[in-house]
Amino acid sequence: MAELWQLSISEALDKLARREISAADLTRAHLDRIEAVEGRVRSFVTVTDQDAMREAEQIDRMRGEGEALGPLAGIPLALKDVLCTKGVRTTCSSRMLEHFVPPYDATVVSRLRQAGAIAVGKTNMDEFAMGSSTENSAFFPTRNPWDLDRVPGGSSGGSAAAVAVGEAMGSLGSDTGGSVRQPGALTNTVALKPTYGRVSRFGLIAFASSLDQIGPFARSARDAAHLMNVIAGYDRLDSTSVNRPTPDYLAALTGDVKGLRIGVPKEYFVEGVEPGVKQVVDEAIKTFEGLGAEIGEVSLPHTRYGVAAYYIIAPAECSANLARYDGVKYGFSARDGVQDLVQTTATTRAKGFGPEVKRRIMLGTYALSAGYYDAYYLKAEKVRTLIKRDFDKAFEQFDVLIGPTSPTVAFKLNEKLSDPYAMYLNDVFTIPVNLAGNCAISIPGGFSDGLPVGLQLIGPSFGEETLLRASDAFEHATDFHTRWPALPQQKRPPRARK
């Protein structure tokens, strides 16, 4: 019999309802799993084991007393450390917020609590969600469970690895330019970037506000639907959340893709895509064809300008969003050897932010400065409009677009760390969706030399149901999503970077 940590959310909910297992059993199993593998993977910045057990026992007690329980009652989940949790430190994997304890929950966190989910911990990430490998964490890098010498992707690498290795049944990440989908692809997990405005951003520590969106990691489309049913919906605390009814995403999983029009953007199969990745995507397209979908080619001509536009817009927004960290109100505050206010802030930032964060603040400040705004920011916004039009046009003909999530499989630690531009290019296929604001999902598409390859399905705005239906159908026809990493024993645990 499978271990408890290997159950899907659907299976676990069944067993919990039938009282075959208790929430305490299930949570304990995941905490034990964390204990067993964390030394090698290092998904978590903070493990909230005591809170988790207390909450699980509370769920069991409520169940015993016949009280009404939420749709995720007793399900252990992990939260990216960019999501504010009341009373639990929320670090963004930054020295700046190393000891920051928010006095409020993010809306998604309170929705999960309301639904009875158990948070087992806060996961590691690239500092302030800036990066594609989780190596930019100020604390330590997270390892890819499929190959401990490789990165799990990023910035939500901890949330991806935790689900991939069974430390949590599902998790939440945030996706600004691919930060959910790319680590999903590199760790063989299902990773959804919802439409901008579908999920409230309140309590999500901002990187680039017009691009950030919270999304779930799971080990199946069905489990992702369970999470979406809880986190999606309008929130009056987030003026950019969209006030429209939330569908039942589970009900969308009909298993049927007959007649589904799938477009293959030719710009997603260009130089730079590894042959192993291309092969997996080609196979997947054939699988969909076999399931009755209609495949056709489509063009998204402005794809190649996406990365450039993104690296203007995202840093511009981040340069403002991170200006609040001044060492005055909360978080890290440099006190040694500072003489005045300006020095306090300058030293706080010099010591509190890592190199990638500083790079982006400088990029953004430059792009917005007098005399450069039109050439950079305004131009980038125009590109953004063109990219959105590409998608609008494509979705006149197709229900879903298909392609690779990332041009490569997981790369080795330190491989791209010294070459920011190479790192940025890893997000070439995920960035356009954030710029346009529509939705996309990365699902286990197959393997290349034993490493997972992510298949990206892109939908129009509020097309999450279609994405989940197509993903679920693909899972019925394949078994990639059911495979577990054979986590090798490793003597030496990764050391924290200074």
Add this chain to the structure above:
Amino acid sequence: MPTASPKTDVVYEVTIGLEVHAQLLTASKMFCRCPTDYANAAPNTHNCPICMGFPGTLPVINEQAIDYTIMTALALNCEIAEYSKFDRKNYFYPDLPKGYQISQYDVPLSTNGHLTIHVNGEDRRIGITRIHLEEDTGRHLEREGRGEAYSLIDLNRAGVPLMEIVGEPDIRTPEEARLYMEKLRSILLYLGVNSGRMEEGALRCDANISVRPKGQKEFGAKVEIKNMNSFRAVERALAYEAERQEAELRAGHTIHQQTRGWREDKGITVAQRTKEEANDYRYFPEPDLPRLVISREWVARIRAVMPELPDAKRERFIETYGLSDYDADQLTSERALAEYFETAVKSRPAEHRLTRAKSVANWVVGDLRRLLNAAGTEIGESPVRPEGIAELVELVERNTINGKQAKDVLEKAFASGEMPGAIVTREGIAQISDTGELEAAVEAAIAENPKAVEDYKSGKTSAVQFLVGQVMRQTKGRAKPDVVSPLLLEKLEKL
């Protein structure tokens, strides 16, 4: 400094444009639910994670603030944008919790209006460039103590809705600047959108002032004056600055674009920063807020609930009540005063309204306002209600009391809060208009003073004065001499 030859024969002219910041009287802040009434609150008590700029928090627009801004824009004859947005204004200051201020940059809520002021009997139209909405900052205090300099930060004010009204450089004198401010304050008070309290910083004024030789087409270098906390300060600071700039130019010096602060204690402006030191605010659209779409229905809804404004009220008062320009000006300078006046006039039947209105206006603008000022009381809190003033006027009209008595009665009413009629009755100071009572007093005076009657008969007319005095004495002054005299003569003739 390079100096050219002094210019003694040139005539200079002054150009002034005002930027006014007005806190809006909404119950809650611009982007969160914290209260705005921080005036007497302990520091950092009117705050929440949103107005303190905590990570992960997001702003939500206070719709009331938009309503108030639209209302103000309509009152200042502005065009209301159909589409507007908020932007981030980036700069570093410790009292700015997010490191940026949510403001409006290139698409303000409204543009292109004007305000009319009355200068030396003439109307002067001052253009309004734009009105936009933003959030106020916190307060930052530099302190010293125990040999250390330190900073104190109070974020109570951070996030209070702030409306910025940018005026065109149409103002030509410091006096016009003061009149503009007074008129603007009056309008804001009429609308009920601002407290008008300059001393509390609820209404703030910065000025751009330049001087150029008369006839020169292009403006002189612009100097921004800050820290003027009263109407008087605005006028004084600008007068000082106009003179300073003119003196500089006359001496052949060049005026450089800069920011200067008004020092109230010394009566001078002091250089603060030059153009080169100015911030690059790096504005960009606020991504946390949706675009504002302002439907014409929304504007119409606000227009429908707008109160009558000072100019319209002034015209109406002149037309309806026959008031003088002066009285109408005075009465409409403050909405509460105008409403007091009108309530008083309307509290009595419509007949004789014109004469009564004139009298009411005199009392309100004159004695009542003097009493209010002396007591430091607002018209809305006046112990003499409008009905009281109306009653007072009526007592005088009916000759129940004379003007001098009315002043005493008003003072007593102001002190006690009693109605004038009640005071008159209680103190028995009503004039005798009953001829029966008067006749009795006259007859008594004749009977008791045969000597005086004899004198009169023998041709000494001065004896009449004596007898009138006796009647007055007997009635304790309640008799009217001009009624007593003929009555007395009539009786004497009949003897």
